[in-house]
Amino acid sequence: MTRSLVEKYQMGMITDDHLVVESLHMIDPDNPGLVLSALPDKILPRVLRFVKDYLDGRMVTNFGVMPAQDQALAARAWVETALQHMASKPA
Amino acid sequence: MIAGQSPRWTWTENPDGKKRTIEEAKEIARMHGVHIPDDVDFFEDDELPDYMTARGPKVTKPAGSIVFWSDLVNTITGKVPFLVRPDILKSDEAIVAVFGHEMYELEALRGILKKGKTPIEHFIGHTSPGIPGNFHEEAWDYADDLVERMRKGGKK
Numbered sequence: 001m002t003r004s005l006v007e008k009y010q011m012g013m014i015t016d017d018h019l020v021v022e023s024l025h026m027i028d029p030d031n032p033g034l035v036l037s038a039l040p041d042k043i044l045p046r047v048l049r050f051v052k053d054y055l056d057g058r059m060v061t062n063f064g065v066m067p068a069q070d071q072a073l074a075a076r077a078w079v080e081t082a083l084q085h086m087a088s089k090p091a
Numbered sequence: 092m093i094a095g096q097s098p099r100w101t102w103t104e105n106p107d108g109k110k111r112t113i114e115e116a117k118e119i120a121r122m123h124g125v126h127i128p129d130d131v132d133f134f135e136d137d138e139l140p141d142y143m144t145a146r147g148p149k150v151t152k153p154a155g156s157i158v159f160w161s162d163l164v165n166t167i168t169g170k171v172p173f174l175v176r177p178d179i180l181k182s183d184e185a186i187v188a189v190f191g192h193e194m195y196e197l198e199a200l201r202g203i204l205k206k207g208k209t210p211i212e213h214f215i216g217h218t219s220p221g222i223p224g225n226f227h228e229e230a231w232d233y234a235d236d237l238v239e240r241m242r243k244g245g246k247k
Contacts, residue, residue, distance in 0.1 A: 012168035013134045018149040053153055060211045061151040062218065 006038060019043060020050050024067035029074035036078055041086065044079050051076040097220055097228070098192075099235040102185040111180045119183050120190035123241050127194055130164075136174035144189045145175045147197065147218070150211060158214040160204040163197075171197065187241055188234040195230035 009019040020043060027035040036047065056069040067075075111119065113133050121127060139146060148163045148171060163171045173193050179185045196218060203209050203217075217226040 009165065010167060011134070012132050012165045012170060013136065013172050013174060015148045015163065015165050015172065017151065017162060021149065021151045050151075053156075055153045058154045059151060060154050060156075060215070062149060062211075062215045063146070064149055066151065 006040065009040075009043075016043060016046050017050070020047050021061070021067060022065060023047070024050070024071050024075055025065040027067075027071050027075060029070040032071070032074040032078040036075060036082070044083055044086075047075060048079045048083065051079070098188055098231050098238075100184070100188070100238050102182045102188060102238070104182045108181060110177070111183070111186060113175070113180070116175070116180055116186045116190065119186050120194075123187045123191075123237055125187060125191040125194055125237065126198075127190065128198075130170050131173065131194070131197065132165075132168060132170040133173045133175055133190070135177050135180060137177050139174055139176045141176075143176065144179055144185070145173055145193050147171065147173050147193060150214060152211045154212070155210050157207055158204055158209050158211050159207060160201065163200075163204070184238050184241060188238050191237045192230040192234040195233045196226045199226040199229070 005014065005019055005022050008014045009016070014022075019039070023035055023039060024047070036044075039047070051072040054067070054069070054072040056072075059066055113135055117127055117133060127133075133145075136146075150158055150162050152158065152162075165172055175189065179189050200214070200217065204214075209217075216222055219225070220227055222228070
């Protein structure tokens with residue numbers, strides 16, 4: 001049975017950054033929330049860090065997929081908004 | 092028969108076809124001399140491609156960026172995850188070789204990553220096939236030695 005990326009992450013099968021990169025690769029730039037809203041809240045700052053560091057055509061990986069620039073840009077806007085909403089919520 | 096990407100031996104399946112659990116596999120590897128640190132986890136993964144016996148963490152960064160030990164760790168468990176192809180668990184020789192290979196490579200990486208000076212290109216160079224003398228090749232030599240000793244009935 002195929003486990004979802006989030007399940008694999010929660011079981012410890014993949015790292016935080018692995019979850020970030022593969023999730024970004026899955027997003028539709030026109031609707032990034034469909035994938036990103038399913039991620040644990042604690043991962044969102046790591047998504048933001050990754051997309052801020054993202055350099056089109058200069059990313060290197062040891063294996064597997066790589067998000068495209070339009071996916072990284074869409075994710076950045078969505079995550080910045082999501083984190084602002086979280087920060088403005090009363091504790 | 093089960094074959095890895097570059098080991099010298101072809102590993103023999105267990106005579107009874109018995110497939111080990113991950114916990115059993117870790118114990119078998121340890122019995123044959125593989126040191127598995129407490130900060131490492133293994134998982135069976137049926138999505139690994141046929142050419143890959145096991146796989147450590149994915150690392151992705153801008154060119155020239157430094158790889159840190161923390162990049163290899165799942166922050167929920169605090170451990171470095173390794174995924175193992177299911178058929179590896181049907182051969183005790185494959186278990187010893189693959190777990191031994193991965194642990195040799197990881198310990199070599201631990202030594203350099205903790206210094207915080209390894210760019211991602213070097214990290215990949217240490218762990219990729221086809222680069223003579225890198226950690227990956229040394230790790231298969233180590234794994235081959237483990238299997239050879241195992242066949243001779245040698246203990247660890």
